[in-house]
Amino acid sequence: MMSMDSVYLRVPAKPEYMLVIRLTTSAVASRAGFDVDEIEDIKLAVSEAGTFMMNHDKGVEWLELEFKVDKEEGIWIDIFASKAAHQDVLFSNNEQSELSFYIMESLMDGVEKAIDNGFLRGIKMYKKFGG
C-alpha cells in the first residue's frame, strides 16, 4: 500500500453539523478520485455513521472523522465520538439504527464497529476503487 493522505475533521455533535460532514466527505472522496455515484454512496454512509455516533449516548460533545486516501486503492474513514457507551446500552439500539447500518454496509466495501472492552468508540469503514 502506498502512503496515504489524511484529512481530519472535528465537529460539534449537533444535527446542524451533519451538513459539514457531508460536504467534507464529498470533497475528500472527489479528490480521492471516486466517480459521482460512488461519492454519493460514501457521503450517505459517513453521514449515517455520524448520526449513529451522535445519538449513541447522551453527552456526546463532538465527532471526529479521519479520512485516509490511497489514490491506488481507495478511502478509509473512521468516525469517532467524544464519549463511548457500552454496546449493550446504546441509545441508538433501535430499528432506525438497524436501517442505518444496513445502508452503510450496502454502500461501502467494509463497515465495522470499533469496540474497546465492550464500549463503542466509533465506526470504521472503507471503499475501494471499483469495489
Added chain:
Amino acid sequence: MNITHNYNSSTNTWEVSLSGEVDVYNAPQLKEVLHSLLDQHNSSIVIDCQGLKYIDSTGLGVLIGVLKRVKDNNGNISIKNLKPYIKKIFTITGLDKIFLIEVQE
C-alpha cells in the same frame, strides 16, 4: 429542505413537493408537517421529489412512520421523480416495495 403542499379534493390526495436535503437536522420538521396534513385529511399522499437531493435513514424513518398512519386509513404514499441515486437507497432498504415509486427520467 423545503416542503410545499396542496390538497387535491377531486382525488382526495395530498400533493407534497419535497426538495433540498433531508437529514437528522430537519427530519423532525418533515415529520411535523406530514402529520399535520394527515390531521386535516388522513388521505393518500403523493410526494414529488423532483428537487430532492439527499435523504438519510432519519428521513426514511419519517416516511415509514407516516406510511403506517396512511395505510391504517387504507391510503398509500406515492413517491415520484426520485433521482436514480436516491431511488437506490429505497431499493437497497426494500422500501421500494412498500412505497409506490416513480423514477425521474
